[in-house]
Amino acid sequence: MNVVMIGAGYVGLVSGACFSEFGANVVCVDLNQERIDALTAGQIPIYEPGLSSLVTRNREAGRLRFTTALAEAVTEADLVFIAVGTPTRRGDGHADLGYVYAAARDIAPHLRGYTVVVDKSTVPVGTAAQVRRIIAETNPGADFDVASNPEFLREGAAISDFLRPDRVVLGVESSRAESLLRELYRPLNLIEAPILVTDLESAELIKYAANAFLATKISFINEISQLCEAVGADVHAVARGMGLDGRIGKKFLHAGPGYGGSCFPKDTLALVRTAQEYGVSSRIVESVVEVNAAQKARMVQKVRHALDGSEAGKRIAVLGLTFKPETDDMRDAPALSILPPLVDKGAVIVAHDPQGMREAKALLPDSVEYADDIYTAIEGADAVVLLTEWNAYRGLDLPRVKASMRGDAFIDLRNVYEPKMMAEYGFRYTCVGR
Ligand code: NAI
Known part of the structure; x- marks a missing residue:
């Protein structure tokens, strides 16, 4: 079975690699030449545990390729997945479907023989129908169906989520499309993963x-x-x-x-x-x-309160920047809402993150400093803010932390440590809801 994945980001790359692991011939297509060059050279452009070896194994087996040449890949395909971004649209907060529709227009002229075009991106109800309309208008002779196969993987555990999903949702409009998709996911029958088949709209809404x-x-x-x-x-x-x-x-x-x-x-x-x-x-x-926006604002207040009401001139060591551990993804990370107000009020932030610092540098205020080592970040700090619960921060050498700080405020926004123990180590410890 020939599968094309349009978009080689977090979802496209993981899904493409996993489908090749299932035995399909997969071509991942991306507009981003740099990304495709890196992948072709065997480098993985994102941090996702286990992805590198999965990609290498399937590339070496000849089942997984990367290209910017969409036309040639689509012509051979039985299934074309659209896994491009659907960010918030500026202005009204709805999903920006520009990338999805552009992908549909790119695909349409190159469809040959019966093909199923599948939305894997998270898209609002009605998008599959729009994709159908765009393809039919662009290439009236195309023999195709559209389908919706939303993705539920979690970054940081993406491979195991994809290979051992709680469920697979297939929104289809024909039994032919359903058969092809069931065939692609057949290896999951071995682990009895539930496959839920619905209409297009229900699949879109489930996600x-x-x-x-x-x-x-x-x-x-x-x-x-x-x-x-x-x-x-x-x-x-x-x-x-x-x-x-x-x-x-x-x-x-x-x-x-x-x-x-x-x-x-x-x-x-x-x-x-x-x-x-x-x-x-x-x-x-x-x-x-x-409530979520208020919670982030409340975290700023917590830090301020722990610093006796003013962060001006205070040195704050921030541990963790990514939105969760085991990813380098900084999109909408709480750090992006919590740190700028502190910087605005004159705090000196020294941040550490095991994987996210490169991404963070482009998104956080320029004055934020970065340390390659946890204890360098903490040196001379008035406060430590634990913002993402990476394993590296779960086993901190607390006497060393305390000794190298100037102050004694430890603000644990992930409730990693026990309040009583932290007090025994001499910290003024703040956490969430305890
Ligand atoms: P991403 O931003 O990491 O990747 C999107 C990729 O698509 C980029 O590499 C971009 O260059 C490429 N692209 C855009 N337009 C293209 C086109 N016309 N042709 C070829 N390539 C094109 O995005 P991510 O995180 O993979 O998300 C993709 C979709 O999956 C979104 O709808 C998202 O909501 C959904 N999703 C994401 C999950 C996640 O954890 N990141 C989990 C489940 C769903």
């Missing part, structure tokens, strides 16, 4: 509803964490007590600095816009977005 629900859990526990602080309860205990109820589940009940990343912020906004378009209320998701 947004799932992300909005997960974001809701996060905003919910973040709001509860504020109540915990007010009444003297411990959000860890509250979350555990809730999560042991099988109907609730313990995942996504970790209080923290608010969600970020390449999906939840834009997908919650886009869902709200879709609801508005259809004249339907989306009050829960609107509140989730609001």
